Each structure stands twice: as C-alpha cells, then as structure tokens.
Amino acid sequence: MFIMSLDEINIEIEKINTYLSQCLWMDFEFCRMNAGQIVLSGSIDQSSNEYAIDIEFEEPYFVSTLFLWHADTSNLFIELADEDETIEMNKKYHVELGNYIFKISAEGFNNQPIIIAAKKISCKILNDNPFSKS
Structure with a gap:
C-alpha cells in the first residue's frame, strides 16, 4: 500500500489553496463518498455540472461534514489538523x-466545519480559469 508522505500531502494542499485563492468564489458538494474514496467537486455555478476542481481523498476513515457549502476563497480552504487537534480527534x-486529518473551511463558519481523515489526497484542476468570459 502506497502511503503519502507529509511533504506530498502539503504539496497537494498548497495546490488546492493556491488555485482557490485565485477564484472569486467556489461552491462545493460531495460527488462521491464510499469506503474507498471521497470526491469533493467545486463549481462556480451549482446549477451546472461543470466542475472546476475535484479533490479526492483515498481510503477515508472518518468524515464530519456539511453536504453543500460555499468556500470563502479569501481564507485557506484546507489544512491539516495541528498536533492538539489530532490528539483530540x-x-x-x-x-x-x-491517516491525515484534513480541516476544510466554509463560508460563514469561524471554525472548519468539515473534517476528513484519510490516507491520501489529490487534486484535479478541471478548469484553470473558471471565471473567463470565453
């Protein structure tokens, strides 16, 4: 079984946060959730199925979540739990x-309301510039 290193995890988190910091907004939903994989998909328009980003968590262990939320793209979207939070979880x-414990932010919440414990994370940027007028 391939286990991601902390450096590999941080590279994926940075990729996600950098992409979302360049977006005006992003709405998220769970597109897939089972014992093997969780997929969060983000779009700028919930009425379409045109996703701009997919975030995949492999081999999830635990999830505490909202099912649909708006990202506050002016703040970090995702980060790892610190040592004290990890001990508490x-x-x-x-x-x-x-497992790594990921905390995900949502607009209107002071603390991250979404927690996912999983062994791996990856990000697929599906639309480099979802706000282009073309």
Whole structure:
C-alpha cells in the first residue's frame, strides 16, 4: 500500500489553496463518498455540472461534514489538523495510524466545519480559469 508522505500531502494542499485563492468564489458538494474514496467537486455555478476542481481523498476513515457549502476563497480552504487537534480527534474517533486529518473551511463558519481523515489526497484542476468570459 502506497502511503503519502507529509511533504506530498502539503504539496497537494498548497495546490488546492493556491488555485482557490485565485477564484472569486467556489461552491462545493460531495460527488462521491464510499469506503474507498471521497470526491469533493467545486463549481462556480451549482446549477451546472461543470466542475472546476475535484479533490479526492483515498481510503477515508472518518468524515464530519456539511453536504453543500460555499468556500470563502479569501481564507485557506484546507489544512491539516495541528498536533492538539489530532490528539483530540484520536481520542474521540480512534483514527487509525497512517491517516491525515484534513480541516476544510466554509463560508460563514469561524471554525472548519468539515473534517476528513484519510490516507491520501489529490487534486484535479478541471478548469484553470473558471471565471473567463470565453
């Protein structure tokens, strides 16, 4: 089983945060959620199925979430839990070794309301400039 290093995780997180910081807004929803994979897809218009970004979590262990939310693109969208938060999550949910705990921000919340524990993360940029007029 391939395990992502902390450096690889941070590269993917940086890719996601950099992309979203260049967007005026982004709405997210879960497009897939099962024991093997969770896929968050972001679009600028929820009435279409034209996604701009997919964020995939492989081998998820735990999810606490909203099902649909708006990203505040002026703040970090995703980050890893710090050491104290990780200890607290492990006490509550017995998160297995090898999982990273991701915190995802949503507009209108002071704390990240979305928590995903998973072994891997990857990002697919589907539209480099979703706000272009072409």
